[in-house]
Amino acid sequence: MTDLPSSLSAAGWAAPGAGAMLEIDLGAIAANYRLLNARTGQATCAAVVKADAYGLGAHRVGPVLERAGAKVFFVAHLEEGMRLRPHVSATAAIFVLHGPMPGTEAEFTRHALLPVLNSMEQIAGWCGHAAQMGRPLPAALQVDTGMSRFGLSDADVAVLAARPALLDGIGTQLVMSHLACADTPASPANAMQRDRLHAMAARLPAAPLALAASSGIFLGVDYHFNLVRPGAALYGLAPNADGPNPLHPTVRLRARIVQKRTIGAGDGVGYGLTWRAPGPRRIATLGIGYADGFLRQGANNGGCAWLDAYRLPILGRISMDSTTVDVSAVPESVLDQATHVDMIGPRRSVDDVAHSAGTIGYEVLTALGARFHRAYLTQAA
Structure with a gap:
């Protein structure tokens, strides 16, 4: 893959044997991160690089985002985290959204990856691994605030609140959820999920909170909590259809x-x-x-x-x-x-x-x- 100056577009065709050429503007991705980071105030601005940085190459995009200021990254699968790890610093946090599949817990610690625990089964598996390691292990907890996709249910949270020992061995780094309708700012579901995150988190160990992804950032400070995790917006996609796209094409x-x-x-x-x-x-x-x-x-x-x-x-x-x-x-x-x-x-x-x-x-x-x-x-x- 070729590094080319931004004057390439005026310089002509640089791949004589190819049927098509995809130019990926790393500078524009960095600029989008800085724009989003500026909107989030005191909240940490993470970077989502799952699906190979939305198809653009996480091995190239990850280091650029880290130089732009990102210290926290999110991927979907264990293998994505393993591939990203060599390309960012050892101090960068990499969360794996799907959490550990049974039997993979040791791979997380081996590659310094942080699981997002979505179920009681994943919590039990991670606690068991922590016991084997003889020390508490960091993780995020995801709660389902209304999307019915990933995360702990209200009933799960009630069990954990009643039996806090079920979380022994877990150092809770983050309590998070995901908005279903963030690209529709007027949807009442947004405020409902925001309020449910507050309520569910109050019954779990104290930790930073996260709700907003790309579109959620543009809902305002009430949705930023302690951490935001833009993905599509980093790569120039419009956060919603309500106005001009403020992001750079990439x-x-x-x-x-x-x-x-x-x-x-x-x-x-x-x-x-x-x-x-x-x-x-x-x-x-x-x-x-x-x-x-x-x-x-x-x-x-x-x-x-x-x-x-x-x-x-x-x-x-x-x-x-x-x-x-x-x-x-x-x-x-x-x-x-x-x-x-x-x-x-x-x-x-x-x-x-x-x-x-x-x-x-x-x-x-x-x-x-x-x-x-x-x-x-x-x-x-």
Whole structure:
């Protein structure tokens, strides 16, 4: 993977053998962290780098975030934590959201990882491991405040409050939960979950509290508690649809123009010939498809690419390795010189692509495949 200056976008195509190139702006990721950190006041701003830093490469993103000020990281699985550990300092805290699966507890201590304990079974397993180690072991406790996904129930918390010895051997570093409707600021569920976290935490060992992820940060200080844990916002995704996105875009996806041709009225394009030309058209086939993570549904709802200021509608179905676009509006002089087009870029954000595909930006980012040539931009934003 290549380190390139931020002038790459003006310098031309840097991967002659690749069908598409994904530029990842590490400076923009660092700038997003600093922006989010500034919004959180006294709360610690952690960084979520699960799913390989939302598909962008945790081994590159993690160190950049640490240099920007992050001292606490979250991943989903044990293996993600093990892969991240060598790339951040020994003092960085790495929480594993899914907690220890039975029999994996020793791997957590071996790699200096902190489990998020979500169930009574995980608590028992971690306490047993602490007894074997002969010392208390740090962990976070997650409580279910209304999302019905992960965490201790009200009944579980009542048992722990009545029998505090069940937590012997656990050094509670954090009590946390997760908002279900943070991207909808007006939802009454947000305040309900905030209040339930207060109530449930009051029955557990005293510890810092955490509730807000990316969108929750923008709900205001009442949701920040002691720690916030942005993920998608670090990578430029809009926290909600209520206003302009305050975050820096962090990726640019450019696809190679593999072939250009002219078709006539009535000619079909792509599998199933679902699009037919109403008249003569100039079209271009691009070296990117759903095997690269450019979702097959991305042809819907105004799906397009861009060549400079020219919008190029996607025609027909996206194939495994290719996508066809209409270049009829592009002057021949411009098209003759063109080697690539933007699939994600200055005129089309990750969230725009997600809208066309009927999904969310999270899925678009995490789906972007390993087949791209990846170029990391290192100049600070």
